[in-house]
Amino acid sequence: MTVVIGFEGSANKIGIGIIRDGEVLSNPRRTYITPPGQGFLPSDTARHHRAVILTVLKEALEQAGLKPADIDCVAYTKGPGMGAPLVTVALVARTVSQLWGKPLLGVNHCIGHIEMGRLITKANNPTVLYVSGGNTQVIAYSERRYRIFGETIDIAVGNCLDRFARVIKISNDPSPGYNIEQMAKKGSQYVELPYTVKGMDVSFSGILSYIEDAAHKMLSSGQCTSEDLCFSLQETLFSMLVEITERAMAHCGSQEVLIVGGVGCNKYAEAFKFCIDNGAMIAQAGWEMFRSGQVTELEDSWITQR
Amino acid sequence: GTPRGQGRATQLSSPFPVCSLDVPFPSSREATIALRSLSPDKEPRKGGISKLITVSGSTLSVRWSADEARILRVSVNSFLDHLSLVMETMEMFGPPVAV
Numbered sequence: 001m002t003v004v005i006g007f008e009g010s011a012n013k014i015g016i017g018i019i020r021d022g023e024v025l026s027n028p029r030r031t032y033i034t035p036p037g038q039g040f041l042p043s044d045t046a047r048h049h050r051a052v053i054l055t056v057l058k059e060a061l062e063q064a065g066l067k068p069a070d071i072d073c074v075a076y077t078k079g080p081g082m083g084a085p086l087v088t089v090a091l092v093a094r095t096v097s098q099l100w101g102k103p104l105l106g107v108n109h110c111i112g113h114i115e116m117g118r119l120i121t122k123a124n125n126p127t128v129l130y131v132s133g134g135n136t137q138v139i140a141y142s143e144r145r146y147r148i149f150g151e152t153i154d155i156a157v158g159n160c161l162d163r164f165a166r167v168i169k170i171s172n173d174p175s176p177g178y179n180i181e182q183m184a185k186k187g188s189q190y191v192e193l194p195y196t197v198k199g200m201d202v203s204f205s206g207i208l209s210y211i212e213d214a215a216h217k218m219l220s221s222g223q224c225t226s227e228d229l230c231f232s233l234q235e236t237l238f239s240m241l242v243e244i245t246e247r248a249m250a251h252c253g254s255q256e257v258l259i260v261g262g263v264g265c266n267k268y269a270e271a272f273k274f275c276i277d278n279g280a281m282i283a284q285a286g287w288e289m290f291r292s293g294q295v296t297e298l299e300d301s302w303i304t305q306r
Numbered sequence: 307g308t309p310r311g312q313g314r315a316t317q318l319s320s321p322f323p324v325c326s327l328d329v330p331f332p333s334s335r336e337a338t339i340a341l342r343s344l345s346p347d348k349e350p351r352k353g354g355i356s357k358l359i360t361v362s363g364s365t366l367s368v369r370w371s372a373d374e375a376r377i378l379r380v381s382v383n384s385f386l387d388h389l390s391l392v393m394e395t396m397e398m399f400g401p402p403v404a405v
Contacts, residue, residue: 095339
């Protein structure tokens with residue numbers, strides 16, 4: 001029996017989860033939500049995480065009904081992500097690892113999403129579509145490594161959605177993407193947007209500038225509603241992602257798609273609560289690492305933004 | 307035992323701003339835990355600042371030198387935030403287990 005505690009805080013969510021051999025015992029989380037029209041900045045985000053992290057840690061232990069002595073190893077997000085929040089979380093992980101005398105495991109955030117996705121769906125060898133505010137990649141496992149088959153050449157699809165949400169000033173609670181999705185359901189007019197698939201890869205910054213411009217022009221002249229733009233943006237973005245995912249599936253001969261990352265909470269995904277950044281996904285990836293005999297020495301436990 | 311933040315900090319006015327901080331801990335073990343939590347991450351800023359963290363007995367010592375006072379202040383403030391988080395963690399989840 002192996003019990004792993006995982007710490008995640010690379011963006012605006014701070015989560016600490018405990019997993020025992022594939023069973024999630026607890027997974028509390030807090031989200032730093034900014035006012036409409038504003039994104040989240042690293043120092044403010046780090047301040048948010050710092051204020052709540054020890055409370056969330058206590059919750060994780062209490063909800064799992066465990067004491068520190070019951071934990072076998074401490075996993076945390078080494079990167080990628082925002083520097084200041086990553087450091088805040090790493091500091092606590094390193095400290096409890098030493099206080100409790102347990103090995104430390106620096107986990108790659110993206111692999112955390114993938115391992116959790118595999119755990120929940122029990123997918124065998126899926127093509128993974130990893131879509132979030134910070135990442136957009138199509139990934140497949142080949143010869144003992146996760147390999148990127150296609151990706152964004154500029155911004156992540158979630159970043160495109162989040163920034164569009166700021167332009168039309170919709171609420172960030174619970175998340176901008178969720179609110180875009182609700183508004184899209186009420187859209188009726190399809191507004192043509194650039195479609196920018198480039199071979200195996202995609203590009204979103206052109207669509208973002210186009211739709212920001214369109215929002216200013218078309219909304220003020222009443223040509224379309226915000227709902228129409230939300231609908232059109234979603235349709236365009238998701239069609240592009242489907243295209244590059246299908247292309248990768250054809251290359252790998254894979255029959256299954258696993259969608260991970262916060263954008264996966266959209267209608268195309270099922271187990272939404274594990275799509276959003278959470279501690280248990282880091283614990284699960286840590287469990288896999290620990291089982292294969294890997295640990296992270298404290299001197300090597302520095303965080304990395306990339 | 308819990309560490310108390312009674313460090314002594316000095317900022318000398320010299321051509322190259324420097325700062326030193328000495329933080330007492332209840333034991334050498336706890337000072338070392340703090341050291342190993344606080345030292346792995348590189349300074350976010352690539353140049354103009356250097357920081358050295360050491361432990362002697364049960365005291366954690368930090369020595370900075372920077373090209374400008376402004377750069378020094380940012381690094382020291384950031385370190386103090388990090389130090390207080392480590393100390394709070396040790397207070398809430400310590401003492402360290404027997405080795």
